Amino acid sequence: MDKLVTIGKASALTGVSAKMIRYYEEIGVLKKASRTEAGYRLYNQAQLQQLEFIRRARSLGFSIPEIQSLLKFWLDNDRESRQVKQLALSHLTEINDKIVELEQMKTVLQKLADQCDGDDNPDCPILDSLAQPPSV
Amino acid sequence: MDKLVTIGKASALTGVSAKMIRYYEEIGVLKKASRTEAGYRLYNQAQLQQLEFIRRARSLGFSIPEIQSLLKFWLDNDRESRQVKQLALSHLTEINDKIVELEQMKTVLQKLADQCDGDDNPDCPILDSLAQPPSV
DNA sequence: AGTTGACCTTCCTATCGTGGTAAGCTTTAG
């Protein structure tokens, strides 16, 4: 009952582009898929699940090396949830750092934009600020 | 009185790596620098200011094409502050979009991490969530 | 049986901003 599908169907079913499926195989995130006699890749249910796993992990911002670890944990019955949680918390820290950085940019830029008339006049505090040391 | 410096000094003075200075010239963000007889690039005060301008704009997250526009506006006395403000607001929107995306990741991931014991036990809601459709 | 169109294969290119490295020339300090 393990229905096999070619890469196009696998892509449509999982939302991962064929391009990326091949890439994941190439860099070793996924095991090499079996092939038809003509060389077409074939995917079974378990492999489709792995592709969905990858897609969800990507949508949470995990990097490919991180996903490789997550996949390994998932397939390993001897894992400790400690390992997974640690990885997740580490990723959370990265996310928080990025948010802080973006918030800082946002604050500065919003202030500058507020001060800029945005009319025909060439005077512009945004350009002034970029041109000079941020003394203010 | 326009003191000329080579690329290493320009880099030290502006905080832009020599590598990136050459790159900006190559892609046309900066005009081609003048050269000594031996072929060394030379930078004057105005060019150093432009490098600092670029560095500050980068630190606010502006892309290089955006910076190219900002530089053009800065050097153009016929600019309208409207144009600059529009660019800044557009960039601000991008920043906000990214923040929203990261906040969403953060929320989901934080919840999952909170639910994960993080001990010797293999049970892990994080992996469960990645393995299954986000029904919850 | 033959053609057509959809699907698959591999290989190459590009993105964006940055870093690194290697081979070779120039300048400066000792």
Place this chain on the structure above:
DNA sequence: CTAAAGCTTACCACGATAGGAAGGTCAACT
């Protein structure tokens, strides 16, 4: 005069993704 530091160009790399070209394969229709 020599050694070190600085400069030049020309490569390669990252991360994750997309695009295209050239060619093989499969299924359906005539």
